[in-house]
Amino acid sequence: MAELSNTVSQRAARNRWLLLTPALIILIFAASGPLLITLFYSFLTPGDYGGVEWKFSTDAWFGVLMQRDIFDDTLGWSDAHLSILWRSVKLSVLTTIACLFFGFPTAYFIATRPKKQREFWMLLIIIPFWTNLLIRTFAILELIRNEGTINSILIALGIIDEPIQMLFTEFSIILGMVYVYLPLMVLPIYAALERLDFRLVEAGYDLYATRFNVLRRVILPLVKPGVIAGSILVLVPSLGAYVTPRVMGGGNQLMLGNLIELQFGQGRNWPLGAALSITLLAIVMVALLAYVRAAGNEEVKHG
Amino acid sequence: MTKAITAQSLRKVYPGNPPVEALASIDVEIQDNEFFTLLGPSGCGKTTLLRLIAGFEHPTSGKLDMFGESLLDAPPYKRPINTVFQNYALFPHMTVAENIAFGLQMLGTPKASVNATVGEMMELVQMSHLADRQTGQISGGQQQRVALARALAPRPKILLLDEPLSALDFKLRKQMQLELKRLQTETGITFIFVTHDQEEALTMSDRIAVMSNGAIRQIGRPREIYDRPADRFVADFIGDTNFLPAEVISNSGEVTRLRLSSGQEVDAHARDGAQGKVTLALRPEHAELTDDGAGLLAGTLREVVYFGTDTHFHVTLDDGSDFVLRRQNSPADGNDFATGDRVGLTFPAGAAQVLRD
Incomplete structure (x- = not known):
């Protein structure tokens, strides 16, 4: 047997x-x-x-x-790489914060619509997501360039005389990345909000919590996994973003993705490109580990 | 007596195609310190009325006052009214103690005072030993107690209970019924209780409002509702009822002389000057079996069903209608009637109630 x-x-x-x-x-x-x-x-x-x-x-x-140093051979920090690294992290974090700022109310708005309308609103969020990344980026470029829609209207209205320089700045990169990655923030938060029992929100109001307190004490703690997931989904591709900083930042606002591309292209330094890629991967891993830890704590607490 | 809640021509229509009229012009007064029950089948508007009082919904028209002041402009978090929700709606990310403390914290109560009240409340509902548990780790009955403590902790003027016992098993429900009644008496808070369970309503309430299709059919003390149902809906919804056709012979005040289908005459209760053909409601336990020919009505015994505490006799009357009669069992009872026997039925004057159409 x-x-x-x-x-x-x-x-x-x-x-x-x-x-x-x-x-x-x-x-x-x-x-x-x-x-x-x-x-x-x-x-x-x-x-x-x-x-x-x-x-x-x-x-x-x-x-x-x-x-x-090419002249005296002394060791020094690579200022160019460090500033690009710093810009990548800074712009990615700012993009994530901006996506959260705009994505959460959007997701909340959709989740609180009647069931039949939600699909329509979700479609509006998802359709741009299906459109080619390059086309969407050039669409934003058309809006904000010096001869673009926004500046033309403002000048026509007589509000400004000179076009506002929006393109080729860090602002334009963030704007482009927020536009491109916003659905990645909205979707997981929406999923969490949709599962949220809105009777808990009513219970909060019933127990003297103002709108702000209900958001802070009831809604946010309950949709935290969705907020974390959305933040990771935005932060990770932002760190490696290539197309958006290239188009919106012109040539002088490089991010890590562009630097890597440069090494494999004009730079003809494949090993450096590979090392930079692995560095990017390491940064992403650190972000993911922070996520896993945060999510793990949640699980232990809820048992 | 002061009135805790006064509703005048309160109406709620949910927009849609077609619009749904959840409440059709309700008038009701709920006294301070009263255990008031809204009773009715699902979809009768009882929960809508509760949600209007809590402030989760806004009425389409009408007036809603609390202790003489209008509630209509106050958001739910400004009304000294707390709710025990049907599914308890405990905050899953907080412990038992944190749940109970929530309302007091939101009111800005000092921390020491919050802790004292939370301790007191947990003692009141016998949950002190589970203070630090997550709400997902306690049983349904315990969640029920926490929900109750959470709603009572801020000392509301009115407590709303939305079918709070429906998720509990039979034995626990019985126990909680008594406990709720005790809590209401001890705290002196006005309880407005919503249920579709007529027995629950009868055991706990000071007064009951029976609702159907967005309207209040009858308001009264439990005994009034049971013994003197106003109309066919109330008589049918609360307890078992036999409906008998009858004709009014004479009418003097509350007592009405009627002729039954058998030709026999009997006195019954009527609210208003009933005339012509009417329907009579008679509770199964108010009638008695007699020998054939001796009663007010006659028929054939079709079925005898033994229920332990009582026995049900199903009789087909000579006019073709069915009649159910209930008799309390005692050890001395013999098998005096058998299926197929011709039997008579009798009931005392005043036991039957003439129904409004």
Whole structure:
């Protein structure tokens, strides 16, 4: 009997592995594979015309934050990289905050509509999301450029004489990224709000809580997982954003994504590009770990 | 006596196609310190009335006063009225003690005073030992107590209870009925209780308003409602009732002389000067079986159903209608009537009630 059940459980285990094969193939070749290649490349020497030479070097990693002066060969911080790194983090965090500021009321508005109307409002949020990223970015560009819609109207109305320089600033990058990533904030918050029992909101009002207190003490704590998920979904692609800073920032407002692209293109420094990619990944991982920890605490508390 | 709530021509129509009239011009006065029950089937408007008083809904027209002052401009968080919700609506992200403290904190009560009242309230509902539990970790009956304590803690002038016992099992419900009544007497707070359970209404209430289709059909003390139902709906909804066709012979004040379908005559209660053909309501336990020919009505015994405490006799009257009679059992009872027997039915003068159409 024992032997029989043993073979049965062995067969079950084998079947399980067999069923897992497609997932494993994807994980090995699509997820871990490219990542390992990138990591591997970051320890090689750049080739003269792009590509890599098969020679071990830590120069790329060294170049992420440091640089050697071309004249006196002294070590120093790489100011260009540091400022780009700082701009990436700053703009991404500001984008996330702005998305939260506009996304939460939007999600709340939709979640409190009658059920039949919600689909319509959600569609309005989702349709731009289906549109090509580049087209949406150029649409915003058309709005804010010096000869664009906003400036033309303001000048026509006589409110301003000179066009306001909005394009090619950090503001325009944030505006573009907020526009592009807002649905990613609205959707998870909406999902959380839709699951929220609005009788709890009534209970709050009933117990003398003002609108602000109901929001602070009842609604926000209950939709916190949705807020965190939305923030992560906005922050992560913002950190790696490439198209938006390129179009809205012109050439002088680089973010990490642009810097990486530069290394693989004109810079012909693939190892540095790979090292920067891994650095970006590390920053994202830190953000995700913070999320997992926050969500984990929540679970322990609710038991 | 002061009036806790006065509603005049209170009407609520929900917009839509077609619009739904949830309350059709209600007039009701609820006394201070009263256990007042709104009783009716689902969709009768009782919860709408409760939500209007709580402030979650705004009436389409009419007046709503609390202790003589209009409530209509006050948002729910400015009304000294608390609600025990049907599903309790406890805050899942707070402990038992935090839930109970919430209302007091929102009122800006000093911390020491909040803690003292929370302790007091937890003792009142016997939940002190579970103060730090999350609300998801306690049983339905315990959640019920926490909801009650949370609503009572800010000392409201009026407590609204929206079918708070419907989720509890039978035994717990019985226990909570008594406990609610005790709490109402002890705190002196006006309780407005919504239920569709007639037994619950009869056991706990000082007065009951029976509602259907957005209107109040009858307001009265439990005994009045049961013994003297105003119309067919009330008689049918509360308890079991036999409906008998009859004709008015004479009418003097509250006592009306009637002729039954059998040709026999009997006195009954009537509210207004009833004339012509009327319907008579008679409770199953108010009638008695007699030998054939000896009663006011005659028929054939179709079925005898034993229920432990009592026995139900189903009789088909000679005019073809069905009649149910209930008799309390006692050890001395024999099997004096058997299925198929010809039997008579009798009831004392005044036991039957003439219904409004």
